Amino acid sequence: MGARARLETADLNEPLTMVPSASTDVVVASLVLHYLKDWGPLLAELHRCLKPGGALVFSIHHPITGWLRSDRTDYHRVELISENWDWNGKTVTGRMYRRPVSAVFTSLLEAGFAIDAVEEPQPAPGVEDPELDRILRTTPVFLYVRAVR
Numbered sequence: 001m002g003a004r005a006r007l008e009t010a011d012l013n014e015p016l017t018m019v020p021s022a023s024t025d026v027v028v029a030s031l032v033l034h035y036l037k038d039w040g041p042l043l044a045e046l047h048r049c050l051k052p053g054g055a056l057v058f059s060i061h062h063p064i065t066g067w068l069r070s071d072r073t074d075y076h077r078v079e080l081i082s083e084n085w086d087w088n089g090k091t092v093t094g095r096m097y098r099r100p101v102s103a104v105f106t107s108l109l110e111a112g113f114a115i116d117a118v119e120e121p122q123p124a125p126g127v128e129d130p131e132l133d134r135i136l137r138t139t140p141v142f143l144y145v146r147a148v149r
């Protein structure tokens with residue numbers, strides 16, 4: 001990338017003080033936001049950083065799948081859920097926040113974004129594992145959103 005890009009690390013629960021206001025064309029957040037409990041402060045920061053017309057593009061675990069993995073006591077709350085992954089034979093537990101569909105979009109609207117596109121993606125042909133292909137093709141695994149300042 002040479003001098004054309006600058007790499008910074010940040011805790012997304014904190015203000016993004018290194019990013020000037022109205023300086024950014026696109027924010028991409030792939031499978032990140034569901035690790036944050038409270039979206040309000042971050043969405044306000046991203047709205048501040050984006051240029052007018054700039055886009056926030058993100059994917060999260062689909063709220064319906066999160067609900068199926070929860071204890072299902074109250075769909076309408078934001079709750080911490082956990083999931084076990086097989087990592088080369090070792091079980092790793094991931095923890096993330098499940099939120100209702102309305103909370104996803106209300107948070108964006110309250111931060112001043114307009115919803116531009118929503119997708120529940122299915123895989124392109126060529127997934128080698130037939131069981132994984134079936135799951136990705138027939139269940140709500142991910143939610144993709146593009147929101148515009």
Ligand SMILES: C[S@@+](CC[C@H](N)C(=O)[O-])C[C@H]1O[C@@H](n2cnc3c(N)ncnc32)[C@H](O)[C@@H]1O
Pocket residue numbers: 010011012013029030031032035036
């Ligand atoms: C499932 S990984 C996704 C990585 C990559 N974006 C991708 O799509 O392959 C989740 C990422 O969220 C980051 N993350 C989780 N909580 C965060 C926080 N509070 N601040 C910054 N990054 C965070 C983790 O460091 C990790 O890189």
